[in-house]
Amino acid sequence: MSGLSATRCGLPKESVAENGAPPRGKVLTIDTMNPTVKMVEYAVRGPIVQRAVELEKELSEGRKKPFQEVIKANIGDAHAMGQQPITFFRQVLALCSYPELLNDSTFPEDAKSRARRILQSCGGNSMGSYSASQGIDSVRQDVARYVQQRDGGVYCDPDNIYLTTGASDGIVTMLKLLVCGEGASRTGVMISIPQYPLYSAALAELGAVQINYYLNEEACWSMDIGELQRALDEARGHCNPRALCIINPGNPTGQVQNRKCIEDVIRFAAKERLFLMADEVYQDNVYADGCEFHSFKKVLFEMGPEYSNTVELASFHSTSKCYMGECGFRGGYMEIINMDDEVKAQLTKLVSVRLCPPVPGQALMGLVVNPPQPGEPSHENFMKERTATLSALADKARLTEEVLNTVPGISCNPVQGAMYSFPRISIPEKAVKEAAGQGQQPDMFYCMRLLEETGICLVPGSGFGQKDGTYHFRMTILPPADKLKILLSKVKEFHQRFTKQYS
Amino acid sequence: MSSHVRTVRPNQMVALMERAAHIKKMLEQGEKKPYKDVIDVCWGDPHGAGMKPLTFVRQVLAACIYPQLLDGGNLPMDVKRRAQKLLRWCDGGSVGSYTNTGGILEIVENLAQFISQRDGVPAHPENIWIHPGSQTSLTSILTLLLSSEATPKRGVLVPVPGHSTVPLSVAALGGVAAPYFLDEERGWELRADELRRALASARGVCRPVALYVINPGNPTGHVQSRKSMEEVIRFVAENNLFLLADEVYQGSVYDANSEFVSYKKRLYELGPPLAHTLELASFHSASKGLLGECGLRGGYVELLNMDPVVMPYVERLFHLIPSPPVTGQIALELMVEPPQPGDPSYPLYMHETEHTRRTLVDNVKRVLQVLNRLPAISCQPVRGGAFAFPRLHLTTKAIRKAKDAGMQPDMFYCTKLLEDTGVFVSPGCEYGQKEGTYHIRFCIMTPTDTMEELLRRLSAFHLKFMKDLS
Secondary structure: OOOHHHHHHHOOHHHHHHHHOOOOOOOOOOOOOOHHHHHHOHHHHHHHHHOOOOOHHHHHHOOOOOOOOOOOOOOOOHHHHHHOOOHHHHHHHHHHOHHHHHOOOOOHHHHHHHHHHHHHHOOHOOOOOOOOOOHHHHHHHHHHHHHHHOOOOOOOHHHEEEEEEHHHHHHHHHHHHOOOOOOHHOEEEEEEEEEOOOOHHHHHHHOOOOEEOOOOOHHHHOEEEEEEEEHHHHHHOOEEEEEEEEEOOOOOOOOOOHHHHHHHHHHHHHHHHOEEEEEEEOOEEEOOOOOOOOOHHHHHHHHHHHHOOOOOOOEEEEEEOOOOOOOOOOOOOEEOOOOHHHHHHHHHHHHOOOOOOHHHHHHHHHHHHHOOOOOOOOOOEEEHHHHHHHHHHHHHHHHHHHHHOOOEEEEEOOOEEEEEEEEEEOOOHHHHHHHHHHHOOOHHHHHHHHHHHHHHEEEHHHOOOOOOOEEEEEEEOOOOOOHHHHHHHHHHHHHHHHHHHOO | OOHHHOOOOOOOOOHHHHHHHHHHHHHHOOOOOOOOOOOEOOOOOOOOOOOOOOOOHHHHHHHOOHHHOOOOOOHHHHHHHHHHHHHHHHHOOOOOOOOOOOOOOOHHHHHHHHHHHHHHHOOHHEEEEEOOOOOHHHHHHHHHOOOOEEEEEEEHHHEEEEEEEEHHHHHHHOEEEEEEEHHHHHEEEEEEEHHHHHHHHHHHHOOOEEEEEEEOOOOOOOOOOHHHHHHHHHHHHHOEEEEEEEEEOOOOOOOEEEOOOOHHHHHHOOOOOOHHOOOOEEEEEOOOOOOOOOOOOOOOEEOOOOOOOOOHHHHHOOOOOOOOHHHHHHHHHEEEEEOOOOOOHHHHHHHHHHHHHHHHHHHHHHHHHHHOOOOOOEEOOOOOOOEEOOOOOOOOHHHHHHHOOOOOOHHHHHHHHHHHHHOOOHHHHHHHOOOEEEEEEEEEEOOOHHHHHHHHHHHEEEEEHHOOOO
16 A cells, blocks of 8 residues: 555656555456456467567568468468458448449449449448347348258248357357356356367357367368267366357368258267367368358258257358458358247347448358349359359369378378368377477477478467377468468478488 | 446346337337437437547548558648658557557656646656556456455545446446446535535445546536535545546537536645655547547556556566557547647548537537426536536426336436437436436537427427426
């Protein structure tokens, strides 16, 4: 208290210290801070990325490095890697931004009519107006129509659609609703290992219990009900498991769940009374022969009313991936099935706090679910661009798997979908020891060395979770094909060098 | 379900909002009503209320979204140059890429420069984060300060009347929103003795950790005096509170005798040790002021005097918000770097901003003129901000009728106002108010004729309402 009085008297800091009294303490210290924040980590943008940014700076300052450029193959950002946006989408959004362009004859008629429709749904005919917190009505209706068509006619109620600021916003919001309880009854959330680190970070921030279930690497990263059961049974001892998160197609693993597997998971969730969270942002990114995207919603309803009337499900999608790659617009939606009405009212309230998702992102989501149709002027070009992007990704997925599998000590499961490969790497004992000596995970040590020697930025598997004693890295398949080839050969060379050095 | 979410207080506005949307739809479908349109002035949404976006902003935005426009002949040279510069700052030259979590570095640097020039005090990019709207920034800072596990619960002092998102956020994070009352008779002044009373009262139910202030005020339109701000700073220092300064309306001051000065500047004017120790988070956004780009979701927070040990955790927490929408970041950039004299777009920009400024000053004059002439309604001076918050002096009969309908009296008034005239405003009970007082809030950022029509309908309704329930 004497420190405070000294301040009030206007005494300079020095004399306060001389008196032995402490200066005014901070309100926000490591001890007073929300304790759950300490647990938050986010590997995708963690220390390795910070180092990559530093190296970029050094290169731009003319410092000599063993490489000409830093290749950021760590984050699923297609445009950053040179993928082109879909012309039609950008035309409509430009028209919406500056409606004077509706008089510009270089814009096709179908783009103009889409733009007019969007602007009519906006307050004051401007994208600068707040929308309803649940999202623009006409966009939610378009989303519902899309979902219904995608799922072979299974009814979709626009009231169950919430537009979100990217899928992450929806996921975090749902977790906020689900997490409660204290001690042994604290909410547990099942997440697949390896997982997209947003989940673990959000669970840490909310103080929820993370329940890990391992995907089966030997069986192409498929889900295993036996493993789900094991994880759940163990968890019941110390928490209250309430939700099960699935990413399909998978991140980082790229696996596309087959229909039977999805049915098994739904049956499991029904039996164990778990809320299903289906992250389906990569739903158009399916490459491998014999693989097909089945939405959890569709499979749920095709399993009949015993399941479709009871299983609680939230499905997430966004504008950031697929063939659009529009991460910067932060467009997304979630569909909520079988949620208790009272809880739904609370959800509506919760989303109202952040006012509304970015309107351009909402407009874009509306275009993604309602693209140019056959017969419309922009249809042909749209299909051309979409097909080109998706087939380029498919080629790069195959190339990546092929090349990595030629490297002794690297083994890569087929990249069935999504945007990443997650190969397993063998790290010599000596390297493991040296890593431990530096206080680093062995695959972080590996990736840091790779970065310093080749300028290639990947994310170590330890950031996503993996079975003890195994090591991986996640690499995007997004760089343009020629750059990807160089990247892969450099990774190959590095791995061989590294293995030799530490043998 | 999370009990904290459950305690988030019921939104009484939902029914009214749904009714307004329904009436709008009915009118669109050609249904006949005693009025031809809904005048929606319920939100702080200038475009929604009919104000136009700035041409320069929208031209640059369009060119960034569809760079093919840079090749054509139709856009001014400075628009093209600006768009090209912005696209160079984006990965892959596309607004569709992720950016740094805290925002594009060059834009953050420009925000720092804007703040430095505004305050005459240096601002550092490392202390500034761009988010999808200032409410997101505020929620993040509250996440740090509050803790759902803490006993006793942690508290944040919040103004009454005040915007409901703040207490909602606090409650959802497991904290207690402890009210301090603004003094209506003194133009909604924030008084130090009231802060002291509120703090003492709050200590009975929680451990207060922060004070939230909004200047210029929402809904009150009050602009704080130097003396008032210094009192707040000293109060916060004496009581070991974190200061949260919401300054999103800083671009909207109408009264010639009022001036917006940031809390950061006032703090520096008080000098050390306060200037170097008091923890402050200041919030601003592109949603208000001359841009009014609420839908683009661009806001930022500037942090001051944080414990360096805590900063890495702040950064980690901010990394959970993947990256703010690029369109919102562009709006912020253009807000702080508008066209300059000599630029091709400057004359139009000046014309549009001058027109907006004059319109709003005139709107405020008209509102006070009209309302203060009517019986049973009075309005404190609107010195700044986006709203008028007049007081309704309701009769006992009116109050009873409302209670019979199961509504707060001002909610009852607003409901009837919407039905009978199509004017959509919000009731004071949404913002909190002294027991036994009733208010309405409406946005004053509208075109001149919209404001005239609004005041005409409101006056007619008010006179009839008061007469019928006298």
